[in-house]
Amino acid sequence: MKFGVLALDYDGTIARDGVLDPNVRNSLTEIRAHGIRVILVTGRILSDLERAAGDLRFADAVVAENGAVIAFPNGHSWVVAQPPPAEFLDELRHRAIGFTAGQCIVEADATLAPQILSVIRERELPLTLLFNRGRLMVLPQAVSKSTGLRIVLTALRLSIHNTVAIGDAENDNDLLAVSEIGVAVGWGSRFLQQAADEVVPGTGPSDLCPYLRQAASWMRLPPDHTRRHQIAVGVTDRGERPEFAIRDQNVLITGDPGSGKSWLSGLVCEQLMLRDYCTCVIDPEGDYEQLESLPRVVAWGGQDLPPSLPDLVRVLRHPDMSVVVNLSRVTFTEKIAYLNSLLPVLASLRRDTGLPHRIVIDEAHYFLHGANIGELLDLTLGAYTLVTYRPSELPRDIGKVIEIVVATRTTDSREVDALKAISGKGAPDWSSTLAALQVGEGALLPGPQESSGRLQRFSFLPRLTAQVRHRSKYLDVPVQSGREFIFTLDGKPIGRPGRTLQEFVSSLGNISSEVIAGHARRGDFSRWIADVFRDLPLAADFRKAEQGYCDDKQLRDELARAIRERYDVETDLEL
Numbered sequence: 001m002k003f004g005v006l007a008l009d010y011d012g013t014i015a016r017d018g019v020l021d022p023n024v025r026n027s028l029t030e031i032r033a034h035g036i037r038v039i040l041v042t043g044r045i046l047s048d049l050e051r052a053a054g055d056l057r058f059a060d061a062v063v064a065e066n067g068a069v070i071a072f073p074n075g076h077s078w079v080v081a082q083p084p085p086a087e088f089l090d091e092l093r094h095r096a097i098g099f100t101a102g103q104c105i106v107e108a109d110a111t112l113a114p115q116i117l118s119v120i121r122e123r124e125l126p127l128t129l130l131f132n133r134g135r136l137m138v139l140p141q142a143v144s145k146s147t148g149l150r151i152v153l154t155a156l157r158l159s160i161h162n163t164v165a166i167g168d169a170e171n172d173n174d175l176l177a178v179s180e181i182g183v184a185v186g187w188g189s190r191f192l193q194q195a196a197d198e199v200v201p202g203t204g205p206s207d208l209c210p211y212l213r214q215a216a217s218w219m220r221l222p223p224d225h226t227r228r229h230q231i232a233v234g235v236t237d238r239g240e241r242p243e244f245a246i247r248d249q250n251v252l253i254t255g256d257p258g259s260g261k262s263w264l265s266g267l268v269c270e271q272l273m274l275r276d277y278c279t280c281v282i283d284p285e286g287d288y289e290q291l292e293s294l295p296r297v298v299a300w301g302g303q304d305l306p307p308s309l310p311d312l313v314r315v316l317r318h319p320d321m322s323v324v325v326n327l328s329r330v331t332f333t334e335k336i337a338y339l340n341s342l343l344p345v346l347a348s349l350r351r352d353t354g355l356p357h358r359i360v361i362d363e364a365h366y367f368l369h370g371a372n373i374g375e376l377l378d379l380t381l382g383a384y385t386l387v388t389y390r391p392s393e394l395p396r397d398i399g400k401v402i403e404i405v406v407a408t409r410t411t412d413s414r415e416v417d418a419l420k421a422i423s424g425k426g427a428p429d430w431s432s433t434l435a436a437l438q439v440g441e442g443a444l445l446p447g448p449q450e451s452s453g454r455l456q457r458f459s460f461l462p463r464l465t466a467q468v469r470h471r472s473k474y475l476d477v478p479v480q481s482g483r484e485f486i487f488t489l490d491g492k493p494i495g496r497p498g499r500t501l502q503e504f505v506s507s508l509g510n511i512s513s514e515v516i517a518g519h520a521r522r523g524d525f526s527r528w529i530a531d532v533f534r535d536l537p538l539a540a541d542f543r544k545a546e547q548g549y550c551d552d553k554q555l556r557d558e559l560a561r562a563i564r565e566r567y568d569v570e571t572d573l574e575l
Contacts, residue, residue, distance in 0.1 A: 001180060001248050002354030002381060003218040004162035006031060007149055008059075009175070010042035010049065012133070012168040013185055014205050018052040021205035027212035028058050034216045039063065039152055041145045043132050043171055045102035046071055061156065066130065066137055066171055067148030068104035070155075079103045080151055081140040088127065088138075091119050099138075106138040132171045145175040159319035161277055162354040164215065166200070166208070167192065180229065181221055183211075198222075220248060220381055231271040233264065233406065234442060234458030242444045242456045250401050251385040252422065254415070255408025258533070260439050260460065262287040262362060264408060265387045267463050269360060272322075273297055274464075278356040279322040280312075280346060284335055284363045286328035290465040294322075301326035306338055309345050316349060316356050323356075332366070339367045340376070347378035358383050365390035373397050392418035405445040409437040419445060430455055483532045485525075489515050501563050508556045516556075520549040525559065538566045 006028075008014055014024040028038050037060045042049060046064040049056070056062055062071040071077035081104045089106070092099050097115050099108040108116060113129060113136050120127050120138075130137045130144075153160055165172075165179035168188030176182025176196055184196035185208060193199045200211045230243040244251075253268070255261040266288055272279045273294050281288050283301075292299035298315055300307040306327055307315075315321050325342070327335045339361075346359055361367060364386035368376065377384060379401050386402075388394065392414050399422045410416055416431050423445050433455060434443060444456040478484070478499035485498035487507060495511050498504030508516065519525055526542035529535055541562035549555050 001221045001357060001383060002162055002350060003036060003164065003215065003221050004354045005037045005039060005153065005158050005160075005164070006212075006215065007039045007041050007163055007165040007175060007179060009145075009167035009169070009172050010040055010044060010053070012188060012205075013166055013172075014208065015053070016205055020053045020058075021208075023206050023209045024212065025058055027209045027216070031212060031216045032060070036216070037061075037156065037158060039149065041149055041165070041167075041175055042066075043105070043107075043135075043137055043145075045069075045100070045105065045107070046077065048102075061152045063145060063148035063152055065102050065105040066139055067144045067146070068139060069102070070148060070151055080148065081143045084127070084138070085123075085125060087123060088119065088125055091123065092116070095119070104140060104143065108136045108138070110134050110136045112136060130171050132169050137171065145171060146178040149175060149178070153319070157317060157319060159276070159278065159354065159357070161319075161357055162221070164221065229275075231268060232461060233267060233444075234460050236456060236458045240456075241461075242458050244404050244444065248382050249403040250379075250382050250398075251404045251406065252391060252402045253385065253387045253406050253408075254391045254419065255389060255410050255437075255442075256412070257389050258439075259389075259408035259410075259437070260442070261387055261389065261408045263463070264406065264442055264460060265360060265362065265385065266291065266465065267460060268385065269322075270294065270464055272358055276320045277322075277358055278316060278319050279358045279360065280316060280356040281322070281324045281360040282339065282342070282362060282367075283324050283326045284328065284366070286326050287362060288324045289326050291322075291324050293465050296320050297322045297324065299324040299326055301330075302328060304329075306330065309341060312342070313345065313349055316346075317353065319355055336367065340372075343367075343376040347376070347381075350378060350381055350383075358385060360385040360387065362387040364388040365393040368398060369393050369395065389415070391415055391422065394418075407434055407437070407443050407445060408441070409439070410434040433457065479532055485528050487511050487515055487519070489518070505556070505560050505563065508559065513552045516552050517549065520546040520555060535566070538562060541566070 011018065014021055032038055039061045040059040041063040043066040044064060046069050049064060057073045064071060068081045069077060069079055083104055084101060084106050089101060095115065097108065097112055099106050110131055116136065116138060117129060126141045127138050128141055130139060150160060160178055161180045163179045164181045164183060165175045166183040166185065167175055168185045170189055172192060173195060176184065181198065182196045183198045183200060184193040186199050186201040187203050200208055230245045232241045232243045235241050253261050253265045269279055269281055269288065269291055273291065286302060289299040289302055291297050298321065300323060306325055312323060315323055327338065346356065349355060361384065365388040373395050382401065402422050405419060405422060407419060413431060416434060437443060440460050442458055442460060446454055485504050487494045494515055496507050498507050523543060523546055526539045526546055529542050530539035542559060545555055545558040545562065
C-alpha cells in the first residue's frame with residue numbers, strides 16, 4: 001500500500017502552546033515535496049487556528065472544529081454539520097457558563113462538563129461531549145475528526161487506506177482508528193498510545209521530526225503494522241476464525257480445478273470491496289461478475305469488449321471504486337495481449353496514486369510464466385492476489401515474494417511440492433491433508449504470522465454474492481481432453497463427443513433414442529456435470545430429468561432448459 005496521506009493533529013502533536021514547531025514545518029515541506037498530501041485535523045476553531053499557526057498553506061487541507069469545518073488553501077471552506085442551537089447558547093449564558101462558540105463547536109473548560117451536560121439533558125439536545133485534555137468540546141452527533149477527514153479525502157480523491165494519522169489526545173482516537181496506520185506521540189495520552197499501531201518516543205513536537213523525515217522516503221506503508229485490518233475466510237472445527245492482514249502482502253490462492261479456489265478468492269474480494277479497498281479483479285472466465293451487486297463495483301467485459309485502458313484508469317482513480325475485468329468472451333491470445341498491456345498500466349497507476357489497493361489475477365499461471373515478470377508486476381509495492389491451480393508454473397521470482405498461501409483441495413504431488421517450496425525449505429508433507437479437503441474447505445498454510453506456524457484447516461465463511469459458474473466458459477470453451485461427454489452404445493463411441501455444453505446439447509439431437517435412454521437410465525448425464533463441471537445444482541436438475549425420462553424430445557428440452565436457466569443464456573441453445 002502506497003503511503004499517500006499524512007493526517008496530523010495540531011495542538012500537542014506538532015504545536016506547543018498553540019505555536020507550530022518550526023522544525024515540524026520544515027519536515028512537512030519535505031514530505032509534500034515527495035507527493036504526500038498533508039491534512040491538518042484539529043479541534044480548533046478555524047479562525048483561531050489561523051491566528052495561532054499563521055499561513056495554513058503548509059497543509060493541503062484543514063479539518064477544523066473536530067470534523068465540522070473543512071477548509072482548503074485557496075480559501076474555499078464549508079461547514080458539514082448544524083450550528084449549535086440558539087437555545088443551548090442562550091441557556092449557557094443564562095447560567096453564566098463560560099464558553100467559546102465556533103461555526104459548529106462549543107468549547108469550554110473541562111471542569112464545566114457536568115453543568116453543560118445538565119443543559120443538554122434538560123433540553124434534550126442532539127449534542128455530544130468530547131474531552132481534549134483540559135478542554136471540553138460540544139459537537140453535533142456523528143461529527144468527529146474521522147468523519148471530517150473522510151470528507152476531505154473524498155474531495156481530493158484520496159483513500160483512508162493510504163493514510164497515516166498522528167495524534168496525541170482523547171479526541172484523536174477515532175482518527176487513528178480509521179486510518180490505515182495510527183501513530184500516537186509518546187508525550188500524549190497513555191490510552192491513545194496503547195491503541196495506536198506505533199508510538200513515536202519523545203517529549204514534544206520537535207521529537208516528531210525524525211519520524212516525519214523517515215516517512216518522507218517511504219514508498220509503501222510500513223509492513224510492521226498489518227494486524228489491525230484483517231479479513232476472515234473461514235472457521236475451524238474448534239470455532240476459530242483464521243484471519244490474515246493482506247495489506248501489502250502477496251497472496252496465493254490455489255487448488256485443484258473445481259475445488260472452490262475462485263469461490264474463496266471471491267470471498268476475499270468481497271471483504272476488501274465492502275471495506276472500500278480499491279480492487280481490480282482480472283477475471284479470465286467470468287467467475288467474478290456477480291461482485292457487481294456490491295456497492296461501488298463495476299463489472300466490465302463479458303458479453304461486451306473489455307474496457308479500454310484509459311476508461312479503466314479513469315474508474316480506478318476513484319479510491320472507493322472496484323472493477324472486475326471479465327475476459328471470458330475473448331480468445332486466449334487476446335487475453336494474453338490484453339494483460340501484457342494492462343498489468344504495466346496498473347503497476348504505474350499504483351506508483352503514482354496508490355490505486356488500486358489490490359490486484360487479483362485469476363488463472364495466473366496462464367499469464368505470468370514468461371521472463372518479463374518485472375515488467376508486468378510491481379513486486380516492490382506488492383499487494384497481488386494470484387489464483388491458480390498450477391503454482392508450479394509460476395516463476396520463481398513470484399514464489400519468493402508470496403507471503404500468504406491459502407489452498408483448497410490439492411491432489412497433484414507436483415503442486416504440493418511447489419507449495420512447500422513457496423512456504424519454506426522445512427515445510428512438512430501436507431499431501432494427505434490437502435488431498436482430503438472437501439469442496440467448501442481450505443487451509444491456511446504456515447508461513448505468515450497469522451497461521452500460528454501450523455497448517456490451519458477451515459470451512460469457508462458464507463458470501464454475500466453468488467458465484468457464477470464459468471457462465472461463458474462452459475458453454476463454448478472445450479473441457480480438457482478426456483473429460484468430454486462420449487455417447488456410447490454397447491460400450492462403443494457414437495456420434496460427436498460433447499466438449500462443451502453447447503456441443504453436448506447439439507449432439508443430443510443426432511443421437512438415437514436407444515443411446516439416450518441408456519445414458520439416462522445410468523445417470524451418465526448428471527454424473528458428467530457433477531464430475532467435470534462441479535456444478536451440483538445443475539447436476540441435480542439433470543438427475544431429475546433423467547429420473548423422469550419418457551421420450552427423447554422431452555429429455556433434450558429439459559436438459560437444454562436447465563443449462564439455459566443455470567447459465568442465464570438469453571438465446572436458445574441449438575438442439
